[in-house]
Amino acid sequence: MGQAGLLEGRREVRSLDLGLLNEFASIVGKRGLICSPEELHTYECDGLTNFRVLPGAVLLPSSTEQVQSVVRLCHREKIPFVARGSGTGLSGGALPVANGIVLSLARMNRIHEVDLPNARVVVEPGVINLDVTGRVASQDYFYAPDPSSQSVCSIGGNVAENAGGAHCLKYGFTTTHVLGLEVVLPDGSLVHLGGKTLDTPGYDLVGVFVGSEGTLGVATKIILRIVKRPACVRTLLAAFPTTNEAGAAVSGIIAAGMLPAAIEMMDKLAIQAAEAAVHANYPDCGGLLLVELDGPLAEVEALITQVDEICRSNGAWEIRVAQSEAERALVWKGRKAAFAAVGRLSPNYIVQDGVIPRTVLPEVLMEIERLSAE
Ligand SMILES: Cc1cc2nc3c(=O)[nH]c(=O)nc-3n(C[C@H](O)[C@H](O)[C@H](O)COP(=O)(O)OP(=O)(O)OC[C@H]3O[C@@H](n4cnc5c(N)ncnc54)[C@H](O)[C@@H]3O)c2cc1C
Incomplete structure (x- = not known):
């Protein structure tokens, strides 16, 4: 626009x-x-x-x-x-x-209630996304929507934008995790939408509000659903010659019926920018896949083997599994820093989010590469 x-x-x-x-x-x-x-x-x-x-x-x-x-x-x-x-x-x-x-809403940043038995947290809109997980992590819970900006963006902004992140592939966007809202309407009156329980009677007005970009009112209290941390989490890095092969591997993983916690792809420029910014120790390749699997240990181990096979059959020449929580955190730090790190390549850039059928992913990536070369 x-x-x-x-x-x-x-x-x-x-x-x-x-x-x-x-x-x-x-x-x-x-x-x-x-x-x-x-x-x-x-x-x-x-x-x-x-x-x-x-x-x-x-x-x-x-x-x-x-x-x-x-x-x-x-x-x-x-x-x-x-x-x-x-x-x-x-x-x-x-x-x-x-x-x-x-x-x-920056000053309205209190966490009002943590209700672990029911996996609910009630927050004010100015609470920072990552602080919700910070508050419940010691009890093995987390707040799933994880936009790359999660260390600074607010829950109120997440609600208005229906924010998502790498782990929304499995866990769903903000809308899946907001159960209730206190909202000040444009005339100053107060309404309560939804509640602590799932599927409250009446129209899904919480669903209408989430993603409405601040046009319907001001959220002043938000009831969030938190999630129990899975028993096992494994993060795999696969290096491909180009994003075409990486894209084909993504299609292969989903077509095999798997639902990883996250799959993210980075091209050469994004890898270089992220490396320069946070030294994530990524392989120097044309297309990188980060695949995270979580669940019970036996299931994750079986799926990791399957993902490894699919990646290799699509041309991956190096596959690594993060060996510690610190290594896993570094892998994600690189990915989450990539967007801001692109500023190192060009001071002016514009971001476009696109949605395409996964089966045409390799074709679309090839076309983007062709356009970039022009
Ligand atoms: C480096 C970077 C990485 C990003 N990565 C992602 C990503 O991975 N995924 C993603 O989805 N987005 C991403 N974003 C976009 C942005 O961080 C999200 O949209 C986030 O939800 C905005 O939150 P905010 O607190 O900054 O909101 P703001 O930018 O302050 O506001 C966003 C909208 O929310 C409305 N709003 C704010 N508070 C309220 C409230 N209490 N009630 C009603 N309306 C309200 C505002 O009016 C505005 O329309 C990224 C942005 C940056 C800069």
Whole structure:
């Protein structure tokens, strides 16, 4: 989408006057109001940095009641607002409207409840994704959706974007792990959607809200489902001459009826960029596959043998299985750093997510390679 496309229909609003700023400050406190031009620049864009708009003010509420009061005031004065988590979104969802309000949920970062017997955690929207797992890891639980940005992005932003990551192949996207929501609607009223139990009666309004990119309301509390850590986890690295062979191996693994916890592929440039950034000790190859299998020990060992065979029959010339938790963590660190590390190759790049049938993966990769060479 061009600059005009994303900004189309965004009307200019009148500047916020001192009276209004004072009213906002009386809700969130002076420390919860940002309106100096230098500080506002921090909030002029999200991860889609080609689009920048200076907001009129940024408000940092610390409770649901404060969010409601801010939203009510915006509603009364017809001031546009956008919610913001950590600002890592790549679709311009947290892009302000000129002179409008940015409602940052960063201060609402408390974990309210950890209910291990029922595998539920109740959080505020500003909680960082990785902190949910951090809170329950010692009890052998984890929060499955793992976007590459998980060390900085917020659960509120994950909900709005229905974020996913490498392990969503097996465990599902954010929508599979959000059971209930407390939401402030655009007029400031409060609703509760879903709940702690699965499949609450009525329409699936949680499903409607997850992925709605902040357009339906502001999530102020989120009930998450956490997952018991599997008994055994093994991560395999397979080096191929090119991504074509790696792509064919992916098709082969899925066609064999396996559902790995994750399968990720990296091409030569991504490998080089990630290596330079975090020294993940990847093989120097044209196409790299990371395959993670988890479950009971006997099942994982049988599947690893099968994956090894499929990779070799598709041309893999080196296969390694991570030998320790530290080695496994390094393998994933490299993969998760790859996106940001591409900045080393080019300061300007644009990311496109595509969906294709897995059977045409090798053809599509060949075409991408041909286009890159042009
Ligand atoms: C290096 C990098 C790697 C990434 N990797 C992945 C990846 O692997 N998978 C993936 O899915 N995404 C990825 N992303 C994109 C981004 O991290 C995710 O979309 C993430 O969910 C955004 O969270 P955030 O807290 O930064 O949200 P923001 O960018 O602040 O906001 C995103 C959207 O959520 C809305 N929002 C925020 N909080 C709330 C709330 N409480 N209530 C209602 N709406 C709200 C905003 O209005 C906006 O529309 C990546 C981004 C970067 C920069």
